[in-house]
Amino acid sequence: SQQGEEDPQALSIQEGENATMNCSYKTSINNLQWYRQNSGRGLVHLILIRSNEREKHSGRLRVTLDTSKKSSSLLITASRAADTASYFCATDAIGAQKLVFGQGTRLTINP
Amino acid sequence: DAGITQSPRHKVTETGTPVTLRCHQTENHRYMYWYRQDPGHGLRLIHYSYGVKDTDKGEVSDGYSVSRSKTEDFLLTLESATSSQTSVYFCAIRTGGENEQYFGPGTRLTVT
Numbered sequence: 629s630q631q632g633e634e635d636p637q638a639l640s641i642q643e644g645e646n647a648t649m650n651c652s653y654k655t656s657i658n659n660l661q662w663y664r665q666n667s668g669r670g671l672v673h674l675i676l677i678r679s680n681e682r683e684k685h686s687g688r689l690r691v692t693l694d695t696s697k698k699s700s701s702l703l704i705t706a707s708r709a710a711d712t713a714s715y716f717c718a719t720d721a722i723g724a725q726k727l728v729f730g731q732g733t734r735l736t737i738n739p
Numbered sequence: 740d741a742g743i744t745q746s747p748r749h750k751v752t753e754t755g756t757p758v759t760l761r762c763h764q765t766e767n768h769r770y771m772y773w774y775r776q777d778p779g780h781g782l783r784l785i786h787y788s789y790g791v792k793d794t795d796k797g798e799v800s801d802g803y804s805v806s807r808s809k810t811e812d813f814l815l816t817l818e819s820a821t822s823s824q825t826s827v828y829f830c831a832i833r834t835g836g837e838n839e840q841y842f843g844p845g846t847r848l849t850v851t
Contacts, residue, residue: 659837670829670842671782678837716781720838725789726772726797727838731781 634717634730642738647704649733651717652697658720660693660700661727665714674715675702707737742766745830745843753851758817760846762830764810770833771813772840773797773805775826782829788813820850 635650659678663671677684677693684691690703718727742765773785784797786805806814831840
Protein backbone atom coordinates (compact mmCIF):
# COMPACT_ATOMS: atom_id res chain seq x y z
CA SER A 629 0.00 0.00 0.00
CA GLN A 630 1.06 3.55 -0.60
CA GLN A 631 3.04 5.09 2.22
CA GLY A 632 2.30 8.67 1.30
CA GLU A 633 -1.08 10.27 1.01
CA GLU A 634 -1.23 13.72 -0.52
CA ASP A 635 -3.69 16.48 -0.09
CA PRO A 636 -5.19 18.12 -2.03
CA GLN A 637 -5.31 15.96 -5.14
CA ALA A 638 -5.61 19.07 -7.27
CA LEU A 639 -4.93 22.75 -6.61
CA SER A 640 -5.54 25.72 -8.87
CA ILE A 641 -4.26 29.18 -7.92
CA GLN A 642 -3.40 32.51 -9.51
CA GLU A 643 0.12 33.37 -10.50
CA GLY A 644 1.94 35.09 -7.66
CA GLU A 645 0.00 33.30 -4.94
CA ASN A 646 1.50 30.71 -2.64
CA ALA A 647 0.75 27.01 -3.06
CA THR A 648 0.72 24.54 -0.19
CA MET A 649 0.42 20.80 -0.50
CA ASN A 650 0.52 18.20 2.23
CA CYS A 651 1.74 14.64 2.61
CA SER A 652 1.04 12.10 5.32
CA TYR A 653 2.82 8.81 5.82
CA LYS A 654 2.58 5.76 8.03
CA THR A 655 5.92 4.41 9.21
CA SER A 656 9.22 5.70 10.57
CA ILE A 657 11.38 7.29 7.93
CA ASN A 658 14.97 8.27 7.23
CA ASN A 659 13.87 11.16 5.06
CA LEU A 660 11.03 12.53 2.99
CA GLN A 661 11.51 13.85 -0.52
CA TRP A 662 9.47 15.97 -2.90
CA TYR A 663 9.48 15.51 -6.66
CA ARG A 664 7.93 17.45 -9.53
CA GLN A 665 6.58 15.96 -12.74
CA ASN A 666 5.77 18.04 -15.76
CA SER A 667 3.21 16.57 -18.12
CA GLY A 668 4.63 13.66 -20.07
CA ARG A 669 8.02 13.80 -18.37
CA GLY A 670 9.90 11.91 -15.69
CA LEU A 671 9.98 13.00 -12.07
CA VAL A 672 12.54 15.56 -10.95
CA HIS A 673 13.93 15.64 -7.43
CA LEU A 674 13.20 18.95 -5.67
CA ILE A 675 14.17 18.73 -2.04
CA LEU A 676 14.93 16.24 0.73
CA ILE A 677 14.26 16.68 4.45
CA ARG A 678 15.74 14.31 7.00
CA SER A 679 13.79 12.88 9.90
CA ASN A 680 15.72 15.04 12.39
CA GLU A 681 14.97 18.24 10.49
CA ARG A 682 11.82 20.33 10.89
CA GLU A 683 12.13 22.81 8.08
CA LYS A 684 14.16 23.25 4.94
CA HIS A 685 14.32 25.90 2.23
CA SER A 686 15.45 25.86 -1.36
CA GLY A 687 14.78 28.97 -3.40
CA ARG A 688 11.00 29.45 -3.43
CA LEU A 689 10.41 26.05 -1.84
CA ARG A 690 9.83 25.53 1.86
CA VAL A 691 9.34 22.07 3.28
CA THR A 692 8.30 21.21 6.80
CA LEU A 693 8.29 17.85 8.51
CA ASP A 694 6.42 16.81 11.64
CA THR A 695 7.46 13.29 12.56
CA SER A 696 5.07 13.17 15.52
CA LYS A 697 2.16 13.63 13.12
CA LYS A 698 3.89 11.77 10.28
CA SER A 699 3.21 14.63 7.91
CA SER A 700 5.02 17.07 5.66
CA SER A 701 4.08 20.14 3.68
CA LEU A 702 5.55 21.75 0.61
CA LEU A 703 5.08 25.48 0.15
CA ILE A 704 5.84 27.16 -3.15
CA THR A 705 5.95 30.91 -2.77
CA ALA A 706 5.23 33.50 -5.45
CA SER A 707 4.03 30.87 -7.90
CA ARG A 708 4.75 31.10 -11.61
CA ALA A 709 3.11 29.53 -14.64
CA ALA A 710 6.16 27.27 -14.96
CA ASP A 711 5.32 25.72 -11.58
CA THR A 712 2.31 24.02 -13.18
CA ALA A 713 3.03 20.33 -12.64
CA SER A 714 2.26 17.37 -10.42
CA TYR A 715 4.09 17.19 -7.12
CA PHE A 716 4.83 13.95 -5.30
CA CYS A 717 6.12 13.19 -1.87
CA ALA A 718 8.23 10.08 -1.36
CA THR A 719 9.32 8.46 1.86
CA ASP A 720 12.52 6.58 2.51
CA ALA A 721 11.47 4.21 5.28
CA ILE A 722 13.92 2.97 7.84
CA GLY A 723 15.33 -0.39 6.75
CA ALA A 724 14.05 -0.12 3.20
CA GLN A 725 16.11 0.37 0.04
CA LYS A 726 13.32 2.00 -1.88
CA LEU A 727 11.08 5.02 -1.93
CA VAL A 728 7.31 4.91 -1.61
CA PHE A 729 5.48 7.64 -3.48
CA GLY A 730 2.22 9.35 -2.78
CA GLN A 731 -0.41 9.79 -5.45
CA GLY A 732 0.54 13.38 -6.06
CA THR A 733 -0.99 16.84 -6.14
CA ARG A 734 -1.73 18.38 -9.50
CA LEU A 735 -0.94 22.08 -9.32
CA THR A 736 -2.21 24.53 -11.91
CA ILE A 737 -1.01 28.13 -11.93
CA ASN A 738 -3.36 30.45 -13.76
CA PRO A 739 -1.89 33.55 -15.41
CA ASP B 740 23.89 15.12 -14.36
CA ALA B 741 23.16 11.43 -14.43
CA GLY B 742 22.45 10.13 -17.90
CA ILE B 743 19.57 7.73 -18.14
CA THR B 744 17.71 6.59 -21.22
CA GLN B 745 14.78 4.30 -21.75
CA SER B 746 13.89 2.36 -24.86
CA PRO B 747 11.55 2.15 -26.53
CA ARG B 748 9.79 5.39 -25.63
CA HIS B 749 6.47 4.18 -26.99
CA LYS B 750 5.23 0.69 -27.73
CA VAL B 751 1.94 -0.87 -28.72
CA THR B 752 1.71 -4.61 -28.37
CA GLU B 753 -0.91 -7.32 -28.32
CA THR B 754 -2.10 -9.30 -25.35
CA GLY B 755 -0.01 -12.39 -24.79
CA THR B 756 3.16 -11.15 -26.44
CA PRO B 757 6.44 -10.74 -24.57
CA VAL B 758 7.80 -7.23 -24.11
CA THR B 759 11.17 -6.04 -22.86
CA LEU B 760 11.87 -2.49 -21.79
CA ARG B 761 15.42 -1.28 -21.39
CA CYS B 762 16.90 1.22 -19.00
CA HIS B 763 20.44 2.41 -19.62
CA GLN B 764 22.58 4.61 -17.40
CA THR B 765 25.89 6.19 -18.32
CA GLU B 766 27.23 6.36 -14.75
CA ASN B 767 27.98 3.45 -12.44
CA HIS B 768 25.11 3.85 -10.02
CA ARG B 769 24.50 0.73 -8.02
CA TYR B 770 20.73 1.01 -7.48
CA MET B 771 18.21 1.01 -10.31
CA TYR B 772 14.42 0.93 -10.12
CA TRP B 773 11.43 0.21 -12.33
CA TYR B 774 8.11 1.94 -11.59
CA ARG B 775 4.77 2.07 -13.28
CA GLN B 776 2.54 5.13 -13.20
CA ASP B 777 -1.21 4.91 -13.54
CA PRO B 778 -3.94 7.48 -12.94
CA GLY B 779 -5.13 7.32 -9.35
CA HIS B 780 -2.20 5.18 -8.23
CA GLY B 781 0.77 7.47 -8.46
CA LEU B 782 4.11 5.71 -8.88
CA ARG B 783 4.38 2.09 -7.81
CA LEU B 784 7.60 0.12 -7.58
CA ILE B 785 7.80 -3.02 -9.73
CA HIS B 786 11.34 -4.29 -9.12
CA TYR B 787 14.67 -2.84 -8.17
CA SER B 788 18.30 -3.82 -8.39
CA TYR B 789 21.12 -3.20 -5.94
CA GLY B 790 23.89 -4.55 -8.12
CA VAL B 791 24.70 -6.80 -11.04
CA LYS B 792 22.49 -9.89 -10.79
CA ASP B 793 21.02 -8.58 -7.51
CA THR B 794 17.34 -7.75 -7.75
CA ASP B 795 14.30 -7.66 -5.49
CA LYS B 796 10.56 -7.33 -5.83
CA GLY B 797 8.58 -4.19 -5.31
CA GLU B 798 4.94 -3.53 -4.61
CA VAL B 799 3.52 -4.70 -7.96
CA SER B 800 5.92 -7.35 -9.26
CA ASP B 801 3.43 -9.97 -10.45
CA GLY B 802 3.68 -10.49 -14.21
CA TYR B 803 7.08 -8.81 -14.44
CA SER B 804 10.66 -10.02 -14.36
CA VAL B 805 13.93 -8.11 -14.45
CA SER B 806 17.53 -8.74 -15.26
CA ARG B 807 20.73 -6.86 -14.69
CA SER B 808 23.77 -8.44 -16.32
CA LYS B 809 25.72 -5.19 -16.53
CA THR B 810 25.84 -2.20 -14.20
CA GLU B 811 24.54 0.14 -16.88
CA ASP B 812 21.52 -1.85 -18.06
CA PHE B 813 18.35 -2.87 -16.22
CA LEU B 814 15.77 -4.76 -18.25
CA LEU B 815 12.09 -5.14 -17.44
CA THR B 816 10.25 -8.02 -19.13
CA LEU B 817 6.57 -8.69 -19.40
CA GLU B 818 6.52 -12.39 -20.22
CA SER B 819 2.97 -12.32 -21.55
CA ALA B 820 1.55 -8.83 -21.71
CA THR B 821 -1.97 -8.16 -20.45
CA SER B 822 -4.19 -5.12 -20.85
CA SER B 823 -3.75 -4.32 -17.15
CA GLN B 824 -0.07 -3.69 -17.88
CA THR B 825 -0.92 -0.75 -20.10
CA SER B 826 0.89 2.03 -18.29
CA VAL B 827 3.77 4.46 -18.32
CA TYR B 828 6.96 2.84 -17.08
CA PHE B 829 9.74 4.83 -15.48
CA CYS B 830 13.25 3.76 -14.70
CA ALA B 831 15.20 5.53 -11.97
CA ILE B 832 18.66 5.42 -10.49
CA ARG B 833 19.74 6.27 -6.99
CA THR B 834 22.11 9.16 -7.28
CA GLY B 835 22.69 10.06 -3.65
CA GLY B 836 23.47 8.45 -0.35
CA GLU B 837 20.01 9.26 0.97
CA ASN B 838 18.10 7.50 -1.81
CA GLU B 839 17.54 10.52 -4.00
CA GLN B 840 16.45 9.23 -7.36
CA TYR B 841 16.91 10.46 -10.90
CA PHE B 842 14.25 9.40 -13.39
CA GLY B 843 14.32 8.48 -17.02
CA PRO B 844 11.89 9.95 -19.56
CA GLY B 845 9.48 7.02 -19.39
CA THR B 846 8.07 4.41 -21.76
CA ARG B 847 4.42 4.49 -22.70
CA LEU B 848 3.22 0.91 -23.21
CA THR B 849 -0.18 0.06 -24.62
CA VAL B 850 -1.36 -3.54 -24.59
CA THR B 851 -4.31 -4.10 -26.93
